[in-house]
Amino acid sequence: MDPNAPIVIVGAGQAGLQMAESLRHEGFAGSLTLCGEEPHAPYQRPPLSKKWLIEGGSTASLALKGPAVLERLKVTLRTDTRVSAIDRQHREVELADGTRLPYDRLGLATGSLPRTLPVPGASLTGVLSLRGIADSLAIGAAVRRCATERRPVVVVGGGFIGLEVAAAARKLGAEATVLEGLPRLMSRVTAPVVSESFARLHRAHGVELVFGAQVVEIVGHEGLVSAVRTRDGREYPAGCVVVGIGVDPDDLLARAAGLLCERGVVVDDCSRTSDPSIAAAGDCTARRAADGELVRLESVQNAIEQGKSAAAALMGQSRHFVAAPWFWSDQFDVKLQMVGLSRGYDQVVTRGDLDKPAYSAFYFRAARLLAVDSLNRIPDHMQAKRLLDHGLSPTPEQAADPRFELTSLLKAREATSTAGGA
């Protein structure tokens, strides 16, 4: 095998860029091509629903790395480049314009696609969703127009993206209504106590929240959106509609090429796919965890860590990504930081002041810590991250007691391991 035979990476987001950088870091000296569908060099996505949406700015300000970096790393970036197929037999990727790029090893970082509403009117002008820079610009423009024309912004979906967009709309002076199908906000990822805090926060800032709202139609007038209709017959007037009902992994290329996929490209802890010459990273993956369950994460940390692991895998090494997952969200003046996965919890305790809010929710299963959501409680988050990474758990009573120092568990562990090593 020629160690310098070409590597192609499909997808030029956070994960694709990380793979390219890590490959060079690991000493790969051959030809390295990074293909992205968008016209932009790799950029940060989180600000698209937060600061950048509110304040605007140049696209250059979102760039993950300066233009000189890819050049220095000798990475050929092909923007505006859609890959139409992976030919595993001939080890080539086929581009939409018919060009074929040979590869010896392949990285997949194709990301995810926003879900669309399966209702009439979903393709009317003014119905928007968020994935890339162009989407954020379109939402920003539509929200500003709504603010000027005094028409409401209707957000479908009370998850992270929907709530961040609603917060941005309020900051830009528009009315905002959030239609959530379930009985509370962010119900897929947080406990009722946290959902309640965010409901209070958004209402205090003038966001109208509607729960149990099943959208059945988006109503238009001359091709333009004008309202959203729900199953109970209510109609919510809308100057624009932002749909934030989650994303699906973009595993279409991998699936068509016969790679094992199951709601995403299936990878192991080391980002290896079912084909030894292909690794995958980021939103497009579903990672098989030690307990056999498939874990899907959509986060910067996941893109970076899996990107590093995928690069190592393509270099024939094993780099396990097992750190506790973490996420963050900014809504109005609340900094939400989450670490761990709360799925399957049977107990939640809180630490801190629920009214401010400045507290953390600790999720346990059988008295073992699974995850922590922190609202304006930075130290809890940072300490929880270290506890989870070390497999340590406070008791629920300790977690709920603000006088109990979480770091004492880490110190106790260090003391034990030092004593054990002596």
Place this chain on the structure above:
Amino acid sequence: MPKVTFIEPGGRAVTLELKSGQTLMRAAMDAGLEGIEAQCGGNCSCATCHCYVQAPWLDKLRAPSDDERLMLLNVAAERLPSSRLSCQLRAEATLDGLTVQFPDRQS
């Protein structure tokens, strides 16, 4: 415009000319320096842009905000009195000659 020197974990020193108001994190990321991850992109949410500020500059910087101070309590590498988050340090003319060092690990 101030020139700031960054020392990568491997010891390489790189001097960059910063734009006024630009954060040290942004300049280091744009230049593709080693030793910084900046996962949250400058949001003071992740502490993966940790740096050590070299004497005598520490006292000349604006004091850390409460958020930064709290994030610094749990950085991945050793926390020193000179620890700061480079996303919270903005270039200004008075910082010409500032030198910071990145730790060996950020996460």
